[in-house]
Amino acid sequence: MEDMTSRLYSAAVKGSVTDLLELLQQDRLILDRLTSANGFTTETPLHVAAMLGHTQFVKEILDRKPQLAKESDSQRYLALHLASAKGHVEIVKALVFVSPVMCFARDKDGLNPLQLAAIKGRIGVVRELVKVVPDAARATCGQGETILHLCVKHNQLDVIRLLVDQVMGNYEFVNAKDHYGMTILHLAVADKQIETTRFLVTNTSIEVNAVNANGFTALDLLAQSHRDIKDFDISESLRIVGALRTIDAPPQGNWTVPHGHRNHQPEAAQNNLVKDKNQPPEDWLTRKRDSLMVVASLIATMAFQSGSNPPGGLWQDDLIAGDSNNNTTRALHMAGKSIMADKKPNDYAYFLYSNTLGFVASLSIILLLVTGLPFKKRLFMWVLTVTVWVTITAMALTYRISVLHFTPSHQVPVATRVVNYGLYGWSGIMALVFLLHFGNLVIKFDKMVEKIVGEKR
Structure with missing residues (x-):
C-alpha cells in the first residue's frame, strides 16, 4: 500500500495521467483511502497537482473523486487555495465547478482563495472567482480587513482596479473600515503609494475625509509620517479633491454636503465636508x-x-611641521578639518x-x-x-x-560665467516677482487712499 501511495504522489508531481490511470486499474479504491478520516495530515495528490499546475491530472482526479477537492491539509489549505495562489486559472475553474462554496473556506491565516489570489496579484483567478462567487470578495479577515485592504497592503493596484470595477455596491465596498477604522485610502497614504492614492481619489467614491479610530484623516496620517519626496504629490492629489486635515475642518454648521456629490455619505456627512458657497476659499x-x-x-x-x-572634503590625516633649531612644531592641518x-x-x-x-x-x-x-x-x-x-x-x-x-583652475573662467548666468537669471525672476508684489501693494494703497478721501468728502 505504501508503494502504491508513493507512486500516486510521484504521478501527481509529474502530472502523469497515464500513471494515474494505471494505478486506478490496479487499485480502484486508492483515491478513496486519501481522506483525513484515515489519518491523512499532509497534502493530497490533488493538492500537489493543483499547486504545480497539472490541469489534466486535476480534472482526472475530480472526475473520479470530486470529494477530494474539499480535503484540507495541515495548513488548512484546500487545493483551491494553492491553485489560486499560483494563478492556475483552468484548475481554479475545475475546482470551483465541483463546489463554489469552497471560495469561502479559510486557511490557517483566515484567508479565502480569492483573497490569496488578490495579494499574489493573480488577475485571471481574481476575475474568475469574482464572477462565480462575488460575495467572497466581501469577506473580512484578521483585524477586519477587506480584500481591498489586503491589496493595498501588498501594493496590488491592478487587482484593486479589477475589484472596484467588478464588485457591485461600490460605495460601501471601497469605504469599508477595519477594526482600527482605517479605510484603504488611509493605508495607501500611510504607505506612500502615489498611484494607488490617485486612483482611489479620482476613480472611486472613496471618502477622502473619513477618519480612523483615532480621529485622523488620510491627510493627517501623511502629515504625521516620516517626510519623503513623495509627500508633495500625495498631498496635491488629496487637496485637489477636497481632502482636509482634522485641524483644518471648520465647524460643521459652516459646511454643506450637496446632493449627488461623489463623496456623499448619508450616515456620516461630517466625514465628507464640502465648503458652502458663502465660505471664502482656503488661503494659499x-x-x-x-x-x-x-x-x-x-x-x-x-x-x-x-x-x-x-x-573639497576633510583632511584625512594630521600634518605637523617641526623646526630643527628650536624643536618647535606646528600643525599644517589636522584630520577632520575642512580642506x-x-x-x-x-x-x-x-x-x-x-x-x-x-x-x-x-x-x-x-x-x-x-x-x-x-x-x-x-x-x-x-x-x-x-x-x-x-x-x-x-x-x-x-x-x-x-x-x-x-572646479579645476583652467576651467574656473568658464564655470564662473555659467554659474553667474544662472544667478543672473534667478535674480531676474526674483526682481520680477518683487515688482509684481510691489505693484499689487501700490494698487491696494491707492484704493485705500481713494476710499479714505471719498469718506471724507
Missing part, C-alpha cells in the same frame, strides 16, 4: 502648508550635510555665511509652520514669503561657491 498657505514643510525640511537637510561635509578652510579661507567664510543663512532660514520656516501662528494675517504671510526667498537665495549662493571651489 493653508493649501500649501504640507508642501512648504517638505521643501523646508529638504533644504535644512541639504544645508546640514553641506555644513558637516564642506566642498577648503585651509586652502581658501575667504571662500570658506562666504560658503559658511550663505549655508548657515539657508539652514537657519529653513528652520525658521518649519518653526513658523508648526507654532500655530495666525496664517491668514498679512504680516505673517509677508514674513514667511521673505524667509522663503532668503532661504532659496542663500542655497543658490552656496551652490555657486561650492561649484567654483572644486
Whole structure:
C-alpha cells in the first residue's frame, strides 16, 4: 500500500495521467483511502497537482473523486487555495465547478482563495472567482480587513482596479473600515503609494475625509509620517479633491454636503465636508502648508550635510611641521578639518555665511509652520514669503561657491560665467516677482487712499 501511495504522489508531481490511470486499474479504491478520516495530515495528490499546475491530472482526479477537492491539509489549505495562489486559472475553474462554496473556506491565516489570489496579484483567478462567487470578495479577515485592504497592503493596484470595477455596491465596498477604522485610502497614504492614492481619489467614491479610530484623516496620517519626496504629490492629489486635515475642518454648521456629490455619505456627512458657497476659499498657505514643510525640511537637510561635509572634503590625516633649531612644531592641518578652510579661507567664510543663512532660514520656516501662528494675517504671510526667498537665495549662493571651489583652475573662467548666468537669471525672476508684489501693494494703497478721501468728502 505504501508503494502504491508513493507512486500516486510521484504521478501527481509529474502530472502523469497515464500513471494515474494505471494505478486506478490496479487499485480502484486508492483515491478513496486519501481522506483525513484515515489519518491523512499532509497534502493530497490533488493538492500537489493543483499547486504545480497539472490541469489534466486535476480534472482526472475530480472526475473520479470530486470529494477530494474539499480535503484540507495541515495548513488548512484546500487545493483551491494553492491553485489560486499560483494563478492556475483552468484548475481554479475545475475546482470551483465541483463546489463554489469552497471560495469561502479559510486557511490557517483566515484567508479565502480569492483573497490569496488578490495579494499574489493573480488577475485571471481574481476575475474568475469574482464572477462565480462575488460575495467572497466581501469577506473580512484578521483585524477586519477587506480584500481591498489586503491589496493595498501588498501594493496590488491592478487587482484593486479589477475589484472596484467588478464588485457591485461600490460605495460601501471601497469605504469599508477595519477594526482600527482605517479605510484603504488611509493605508495607501500611510504607505506612500502615489498611484494607488490617485486612483482611489479620482476613480472611486472613496471618502477622502473619513477618519480612523483615532480621529485622523488620510491627510493627517501623511502629515504625521516620516517626510519623503513623495509627500508633495500625495498631498496635491488629496487637496485637489477636497481632502482636509482634522485641524483644518471648520465647524460643521459652516459646511454643506450637496446632493449627488461623489463623496456623499448619508450616515456620516461630517466625514465628507464640502465648503458652502458663502465660505471664502482656503488661503494659499493653508493649501500649501504640507508642501512648504517638505521643501523646508529638504533644504535644512541639504544645508546640514553641506555644513558637516564642506566642498573639497576633510583632511584625512594630521600634518605637523617641526623646526630643527628650536624643536618647535606646528600643525599644517589636522584630520577632520575642512580642506577648503585651509586652502581658501575667504571662500570658506562666504560658503559658511550663505549655508548657515539657508539652514537657519529653513528652520525658521518649519518653526513658523508648526507654532500655530495666525496664517491668514498679512504680516505673517509677508514674513514667511521673505524667509522663503532668503532661504532659496542663500542655497543658490552656496551652490555657486561650492561649484567654483572644486572646479579645476583652467576651467574656473568658464564655470564662473555659467554659474553667474544662472544667478543672473534667478535674480531676474526674483526682481520680477518683487515688482509684481510691489505693484499689487501700490494698487491696494491707492484704493485705500481713494476710499479714505471719498469718506471724507
